Every structure is written in C-alpha cells, then in structure tokens.
Amino acid sequence: MTTLTSPKTGGRRRPFTRNSPFTRNRPFNWRRTIAWTLLAIAIAVSVLPFFWVLRTALSTNGSLAANSASLLPADFNLGAFKRVFGLQTAAEAIAEGGSGASINFWQYLWNSLLFSSITTAGAVFFSSMAAYAFARLRWKGRDGVFSLFLGTMLVPPIFTALPNFLLIKNLGLLNSMLGLVLPYLFMTPFAIFFMRQFFLNMSREVEEAAMLDGAKHFRIFFQVVMPNAAAPIATLALLTFMGQWNEYFWPLLVGTTEEARVLTVGLGVFKSQSPQGAPDWSGLMAATLVSATPVLILFAIFGKKIVNSIGFNGTK
Amino acid sequence: MTTLTKQPGPGLSASSGPRKSRKRGKPSAGFRGIGDLKIALLFIAPAMLGFLLFYLVPTVRGIYLSFTEYSILGDPEWIGTRNYERIAKDPLFWNALGVTSEYVVINIVLQTALALGLAILMHRVAKSTLIRGALLLPYLMANVIAALLWFWMLDYQIGIINQLIEWTGLPRVAFFGSEQWAIPTQALINTWRHMGYTALLIFAGLQAIPNSVYEAASIDGSKAVSTFWRITLPLLRPVLVLVLVVTVIGSFQVFDTVAVTTAGGPVNATRVLQYYIYQRAFNEQDFGYGSALAVILFLILALVAFIQMKFLRGNQSDLD
Numbered sequence: 178m179t180t181l182t183s184p185k186t187g188g189r190r191r192p193f194t195r196n197s198p199f200t201r202n203r204p205f206n207w208r209r210t211i212a213w214t215l216l217a218i219a220i221a222v223s224v225l226p227f228f229w230v231l232r233t234a235l236s237t238n239g240s241l242a243a244n245s246a247s248l249l250p251a252d253f254n255l256g257a258f259k260r261v262f263g264l265q266t267a268a269e270a271i272a273e274g275g276s277g278a279s280i281n282f283w284q285y286l287w288n289s290l291l292f293s294s295i296t297t298a299g300a301v302f303f304s305s306m307a308a309y310a311f312a313r314l315r316w317k318g319r320d321g322v323f324s325l326f327l328g329t330m331l332v333p334p335i336f337t338a339l340p341n342f343l344l345i346k347n348l349g350l351l352n353s354m355l356g357l358v359l360p361y362l363f364m365t366p367f368a369i370f371f372m373r374q375f376f377l378n379m380s381r382e383v384e385e386a387a388m389l390d391g392a393k394h395f396r397i398f399f400q401v402v403m404p405n406a407a408a409p410i411a412t413l414a415l416l417t418f419m420g421q422w423n424e425y426f427w428p429l430l431v432g433t434t435e436e437a438r439v440l441t442v443g444l445g446v447f448k449s450q451s452p453q454g455a456p457d458w459s460g461l462m463a464a465t466l467v468s469a470t471p472v473l474i475l476f477a478i479f480g481k482k483i484v485n486s487i488g489f490n491g492t493k
Numbered sequence: 494m495t496t497l498t499k500q501p502g503p504g505l506s507a508s509s510g511p512r513k514s515r516k517r518g519k520p521s522a523g524f525r526g527i528g529d530l531k532i533a534l535l536f537i538a539p540a541m542l543g544f545l546l547f548y549l550v551p552t553v554r555g556i557y558l559s560f561t562e563y564s565i566l567g568d569p570e571w572i573g574t575r576n577y578e579r580i581a582k583d584p585l586f587w588n589a590l591g592v593t594s595e596y597v598v599i600n601i602v603l604q605t606a607l608a609l610g611l612a613i614l615m616h617r618v619a620k621s622t623l624i625r626g627a628l629l630l631p632y633l634m635a636n637v638i639a640a641l642l643w644f645w646m647l648d649y650q651i652g653i654i655n656q657l658i659e660w661t662g663l664p665r666v667a668f669f670g671s672e673q674w675a676i677p678t679q680a681l682i683n684t685w686r687h688m689g690y691t692a693l694l695i696f697a698g699l700q701a702i703p704n705s706v707y708e709a710a711s712i713d714g715s716k717a718v719s720t721f722w723r724i725t726l727p728l729l730r731p732v733l734v735l736v737l738v739v740t741v742i743g744s745f746q747v748f749d750t751v752a753v754t755t756a757g758g759p760v761n762a763t764r765v766l767q768y769y770i771y772q773r774a775f776n777e778q779d780f781g782y783g784s785a786l787a788v789i790l791f792l793i794l795a796l797v798a799f800i801q802m803k804f805l806r807g808n809q810s811d812l813d
Contacts, residue, residue, distance in 0.1 A: 215614055216611070223688075229642075229653060230642055246657075303543070311537075314529040316533040331795060333791055333794055335787055336555050336788070339558070339774055340552075340554040340558065346565075364539070369540065423635035444753070448641060448644075462641075465641050469635075
C-alpha cells in the first residue's frame with residue numbers, strides 16, 4: 178500500500194513529562210504497569226508468529242501433530258529447507274510429507290531480486306527527474322500535469338492491471354522479466370510525490386551558485402541536486418524495493434511459468450501443491466521464511482530509517 | 494494496493510511557519526523569465542511515457558472495455574451498457590459487495606481502535622525506535638506471507654491458536670473453513686499486518702500536537718479522560734481521516750490473502766470484489782465483464798475517498 182502524508186514539517190518532539198498521569202512518580206504506578214503490559218502483548222503478537230514460523234520450518238512434518246504446542250522444533254530437521262531449494266529427490270520429499278512436485282526457490286529468489294531491483298532503480302531515478310521538473314523548473318502546465326500524475330494514485334491497481342495485462346500480452350512479453358517490470362519502470366506516483374516534497378524543501382542556494390557558474394540544469398541535477406538528495410533517495414529506494422518484493426497481483430498475472438515466477442507467486446503455488454492429506458507445513462513455513470529473509474535483513478540494517486520514514490517524511 | 498490522496502498541506506504537519514510550497518512558483522534570481530519548458534520536457538519524458546502507457550491509456554481503455562464483450566481472442570465488441578445491466582442482476586456481484594463490505598467494516602473498527610490505543614501507549618510510555626520497529630515488522634511482510642503464516646497458526650487440526658483455544662475449554666474454530674468465520678479471519682490477518690503501521694501514523698500525529706495545548710488544558714483543570722476526548726482526538730482528526738481513507742481504500746482491494754488461503758470459499762464466503770474480478774477476467778476470460786466490475790470498484794473507492802475528505806475535513810488541520 179502506498180500512503181502519503183505530509184513531509185516532515187513540524188511536530189517538535191518534547192518529552193512528555195508533566196500532565197501525564199502515566200509518568201507521575203508514585204511508589205507503584207499501576208497505570209504505567211498496565212500500559213507496559215498492553216504494549217508487551219502487542220509486541221508479542223507482532224513478533225512471536227515469526228518465531229513460530231522458524232520453529233515449524235525446523236520441524237519434521239510427521240512429528241508436528243503430536244507436538245503441536247511444543248515451543249521447540251518437533252523432531253529437528255533441515256529437510257524442509259532442502260525441499261524448498263530443490264535439494265531433495267521427489268521420493269525423499271514425499272517421505273517427509275512434501276508434495277514431490279519440483280519447486281525451485283533459487284529461481285524465484287533470483288526473479289524477485291531482479292524484479293524488485295530493476296523496478297526500484299528505474300522508478301526512483303526517473304521519478305526523481307520528474308519530481309525535479311515539478312518542484313524546481315518553471316513551465317506552463319506544470320501544476321496541471323502534476324495533479325494528473327497524483328490523480329493516478331486514486332485509480333485502483335486492478336483497474337489498470339486488466340488493460341496493462343492485455344498490452345503486455347499483445348507485446349508478446351508475458352512470462353518475461355521485461356513484461357514484469359515495465360509498468361513500474363518509469364515512475365510510481367508515490368515516488369514522484371515523495372521526491373517532489375523533498376526538492377520543494379531543499380535550499381536553492383547551492384543550485385543557484387552552480388547556475389551562476391554557468392552550469393546547465395542537467396549538470397546541476399546530476400552533480401548538485403542528486404548527491405544532496407542521497408538520504409531521501411535511499412529511503413525511497415528502500416520503501417520501493419520492499420513494496421516490490423511483496424508485490425503479488427501483477428506478477429501473478431504476468432509471470433506464471435516456472436522461469437518467470439517471483440517468490441510471492443511461488444509461495445502460492447507451493448501452498449496449492451500440498452499433498453493429499455496433511456499439508457507440507459514445515460516446507461511451507463521454510464518457504465515463507467526464505468521469502469521473508471531479504472526484507473528481514475534490510476530491516477535489521479535500515480530499521481531506524483524505515484521506522485522514522487513513517488508518518489514523518491512521507492510514508493509507505 | 495495503493496492509494497492516497499493528499500496534497501502537501503496541513504495534515505500531519507503542525508505549524509512550521511510559512512509553508513515552503515508557497516514559494517515554489519516564485520521566480521528566483523538565477524532562473525530565466527521565459528520558463529524552462531524544453532528542459533522540463535526532457536526531465537519528465539520517461540515518467541510521462543510510463544504515465545501515458547501504464548496509467549492514462551489503460552484507464553481509458555478499461556472504461557472502454559467495460560462497454561464491450563471481450564474474451565481475449567478476437568476483438569472487443571461494443572455492447573453498450575449490457576455488462577452493467579448484467580452486474581445489477583448478478584447475485585455473485587452482490588455477494589462480493591456484501592462480503593467485501595463486511596471485511597472493510599471489521600478492519601476499520603478493529604484496526605483503527607487497536608492502532609489508536611497502541612499509538613497512545615507508545616506516546617505515553619515508550620518512544621523507542623526498537624519498540625516501534627517490532628510493531629512495524631508485520632507490515633513489512635508480504636500479504637502472502639502474512640496469509641500463510643496465519644493459515645498455519647490457525648489450522649483447525651494442529652494450529653497453535655486452536656490448541657490454545659482448546660486449553661481454555663472452548664471448541665476449536667474452523668477459521669478458514671467455516672462460512673461464518675472466513676471473512677473475520679481474513680480481516681484479522683489484515684489487522685495483524687497493518688496494526689503497527691497504522692499506530693505509527695497516529696503516533697506521528699500525536700507527536701505533532703504541541704505540549705502547550707496539554708499544559709493549557711491542565712491549567713484549566715482538565716482531567717486526562719476529558720483531555721483525550723476534547724483535545725487529543727479532535728486535534729488528531731486529519732491523521733485519523735487519513736488512516737480511515739487508507740484503511741477503507743486498501744481493504745476494498747483485498748485480494749492476496751484470499752487468493753492464497755481460501756480462494757473465494759468456503760462456497761462464496763470470501764469471494765471478495767477483487768477476487769471476483771480476477772476470476773471473471775482471468776479464469777473465465779470475460780474481460781468486458783471484469784472491466785465493468787473494476788469500474789464499479791473504482792467508483793466505490795472514489796466515492797468513499799470523496800465522502801471522507803469532504804465530511805470529515807481530512808485535509809484541514811485545527812492546529813493552524
């Protein structure tokens with residue numbers, strides 16, 4: 178989901194000390210205790226499911242039913258991960274409760290990586306250029322065109338997905354990486370909005386100095402503006418990449434063959450291949466974990482940037 | 494999923510002097526008077542290409558297709574408003590609208606209430622990035638991942654949640670398998686994924702309310718509860734409207750979680766609008782009918798956004 182809020186403008190943060198009944202010094206502050214308890218529950222609800230996924234992924238299918246509530250993996254085993262990466266023979270997989278159908282997450286992982294990287298690079302770069310024109314250049318019709326661009330955010334993706342699918346099909350690009358990335362490659366309305374906000378608030382001084390030196394817009398943009406915008410560009414790239422990594426609907430329509438499948442779609446297929454009887458839970462959870470890992474890594478590295486981008490700078 | 498709607502303006506921003514955006518049109522020293530049309534065209538050319546090819550033309554084409562009969566083979570054949578007439582009499586469409594609405598309502602109530610509570614808790618006792626990060630984690634996961642994770646945890650036979658339910662002495666719940674529970678379950682998954690994110694949005698709004706407002710209230714002898722209802726909540730209005738618009742518009746387009754878990758079932762219990770469109774257009778190759786359904790979804794969303802912005806004055810802040 179793409180959401181916009183106004184960029185960082187005010188909202189000075191001050192420690193909330195006085196006036197709050199929660200922070201008064203008392204020997205035992207029961208309100209504060211309740212508040213922390215509720216918060217702890219919310220955190221547990223948000224985080225514990227991931228532990229459960231890991232615990233299940235490391236279990237053996239056959240033992241899950243008998244140990245459905247044990248906190249440790251039931252009969253520790255890495256078979257689920259082997260199954261996900263196609264390292265088990267069909268017979269082995271079936272013996273461990275898998276479907277035995279061929280599934281190769283390396284391929285999906287690679288496709289997801291390509292899909293997300295290419296679209297992020299294209300969308301961020303071209304959107305920044307456009308945003309610069311909307312924020313810093315003076316031309317007739319600028320605000321009208323910008324409103325038109327922004328208006329596209331109101332069109333639900335399914336609405337354009339149907340005709341876009343037909344276009345990609347007519348171009349013969351179904352099940353190709355190009356077909357997957359094209360609709361996102363040139364811009365996203367969110368990226369334009371986000372970068373425009375930044376450019377509007379950026380000081381003009383450096384640009385003007387460069388201009389007095391006789392530099393032209395292109396040089397100013399690439400040598401002065403873009404380096405100065407490194408921080409917001411990084412945030413935007415991060416948000417765009419994660420959004421693309423999680424995309425499901427469009428890749429479901431366009432990338433249906435094994436070669437063009439991305440992770441989210443692969444997960445759906447893996448789930449639907451469940452063998453008769455009990456589903457391959459540990460395999461499914463291993464696959465889920467594999468799909469989540471890149472985002473988890475990004476979050477571990479850039480967590481602060483991501484968290485602070487919400488509500489303050491414009492949001493995703 | 495998409496969407497929003499907000500011109501840079503008031504909203505979350507509270508008072509930071511004159512808005513920068515007012516300055517943007519003013520010619521400044523180094524800029525030539527005639528404007529930069531040529532160079533601007535170069536700068537927006539790629540984005541414009543993407544906009545025309547993948548946003549504007551498809552929007553027009555989608556509307557056109559909704560008046561045609563078109564199975565992917567052959568050419569679209571103009572049939573006037575017949576698709577819309579069929580939709581009006583289509584029980585599956587009305588069912589889809591019904592279950593989608595149910596989903597939206599549960600989401601609004603649960604998600605907004607929980608997020609508001611969480612935001613206040615964070616604001617009062619914990620502002621640490623680590624806590625906010627933990628609460629945000631589910632939102633960073635794909636819908637598909639959230640769906641599968643809960644599909645496992647809520648499994649009727651060996652899901653941990655049903656295990657816990659049984660320990661409390663209650664009967665097991667067929668979360669995905671019963672018509673009665675299927676939609677609330679989908680809404681719960683979505684709430685789980687969005688709760689922290691929404692809380693963070695509201696939290697940002699809370700941070701933007703200046704302390705002086707609370708000080709004044711406290712000097713006037715206002716109690717915590719009445720301060721919340723009379724000051725905090727009204728000042729949060731723009732943020733809450735934003736959250737509502739985002740939640741409603743996003744919820745109306747629910748697809749991913751349904752597609753991977755229940756695929757519209759049991760019977761028609763989770764055949765939500767977008768899933769129904771997908772089935773008509775891509776499974777049954779009825780692109781004309783699918784497009785007409787998409788137009789209707791589009792109109793519903795536009796109406797919802799319009800009503801919420803208009804009547805809740807979401808684009809004006811009381812802090813200025």
